[in-house]
Amino acid sequence: MITIAVDAMGGDNAPAPEVHGAVRAAQNQDVNVILVGREEALKSELSKHSGWKKLPIRIVNANDVVTMEDNPAKALRTKRDSSIRVAVRLVRDGEADGVVSAGNTGAVMALAKTVLGMIPGVDRPALASAFPTIKGRPAVMVDVGANVDSSAQMLAQFAVMGDIYTRLVFHTESPRVGILSIGEEEHKGNELTKTAATLLKTLPLNFIGNVEGRDLYTGLADVIVCDGFIGNVALKVSEGLVEVIKHMLKESLESSLTSKLGYLLSRDAYKDFRKRMDYSEYGGAPLLGVKGVVIICHGRSNDNAIRNAIRVAVESATEHVNDRIESEIHRWHDENGGAAGA
């Protein structure tokens, strides 16, 4: 059975969502969970579930916590007994098959890279994010924030990793891979995207060329490749807009008695709509390219998000995503005489 370590102290509301998400996962999934953090705090939270001791959950103590304000490089050097570091070490040492954290993203990425190391042939790790599309199945965008000023070669590696992740975890056949650009025509884009397109054409991928920002949610592409700066902006703009729309919709609906009544009657439809727009359903963002399954969640993650992140971590481990990435990158490297990766 798969074991997943959960950094139980990193998120904004830790350890409650982490603990309750872990309990739900342990109850409903085939998984062992290791909760990493201050033992007393974790026991206290766990005791809210009467039968918790019967579940496949154990605690590993860690006294320190990397906060959201901590500088990642500094946290890497100083906080050696932080919950996230201890959790990542469990993966390195084979005691866990993957790690989930809702903590300081920069710190998680720096730690994962340093403690777990890179998959041979992958230059830099990339953060992938799944989101809903009109087609009903998720699309994955890579990179959404691990790197800025990426090279075309990095984008090509993002494509290979994103393709594998989407196939194995979302079971999408022959994922359509696109480069995020400013027009569908080949001549549209910047230096980076045009060079990356040339490279992607040489790969054994279902490469469909450029996709526009407008197509993110239409499901035109299953994997959308971009530099981390653009990906992060695209993601955050979307999140901000969803919040604003919910707010405006609520305001509009509360503006009169008839519309309030109308709202009451459509309440289920709203619930359904909000659920479909709920990022927490998609299970967090995997960090691709490191030698271990690492899923990074929003600091604001609720227990549902944690539960889903554990599910995605289990799937990634079960499907040996990292082994596949390693062999694909290696194969490409061989075929291209070193053009593909270091």
Added chain:
Amino acid sequence: MITIAVDAMGGDNAPAPEVHGAVRAAQNQDVNVILVGREEALKSELSKHSGWKKLPIRIVNANDVVTMEDNPAKALRTKRDSSIRVAVRLVRDGEADGVVSAGNTGAVMALAKTVLGMIPGVDRPALASAFPTIKGRPAVMVDVGANVDSSAQMLAQFAVMGDIYTRLVFHTESPRVGILSIGEEEHKGNELTKTAATLLKTLPLNFIGNVEGRDLYTGLADVIVCDGFIGNVALKVSEGLVEVIKHMLKESLESSLTSKLGYLLSRDAYKDFRKRMDYSEYGGAPLLGVKGVVIICHGRSNDNAIRNAIRVAVESATEHVNDRIESEIHRWHDENGGAAGA
């Protein structure tokens, strides 16, 4: 009185929206409108309004049209009697104070730059886009697609132009100017945004540092500066998401009889909501930096969008936006001994 030339043939549904938008503007605003395009087609469309001849509308004939598929550089060289070219020439020759077009954006920009010329000291024109914020007043993003691979100096010029536009056309006092980045902290961003930030600090602007994608719609900044590639992606992602949300909401609401009933009762609230999210209310995207008022609208613009674009063109001309841009750029240039602009 201000005269605005309207390229009546460029949009997806031309000339109907252009003509009807022009009629509405001529009826309700203090403006002379020149409709540019195939005279017969325009007269035919205009005749749907019985009293049109009493309105301050005249037609200038142009036999050719730049289509959405035309390569901008080629259209610039070959289609010398296109409606957009003729319309832009009217501005160059002083017969019109501004031009509105829903045509091929690349072609409009190329023509404006070539026929009108650049404001001295401005390296490249930039496309600005206004959008709604939770605060109730619009924010403006510059550049949303005129340039890719911008320099830090260009971003600084976008900031100066965006600040002036926002002050004069939206009457925002001391607009808060931010750089679109991937975190609020100064150290977050890429090479370009970090260098641009250093430059922006030296300008007489209310510069608030980095803004994240999430803050676009919160009104944290009134002017958001970025390279055209990022701006275009941010804009298109937003548009795509709004469409998907409308679609999903509709689906959710139509899913049962009770929710349909609920929808009927909240119909006014929906109308209100949809109106607030309606890009056409904000009047198109001004091309800043050329010697003339140029407003570029979506190809899909309806008559409301055209009418609003005319309104914004009138405001830009009335407030002498371009003169102010010229003097601000010049002043900055003098103060910085040439560091600011060519």
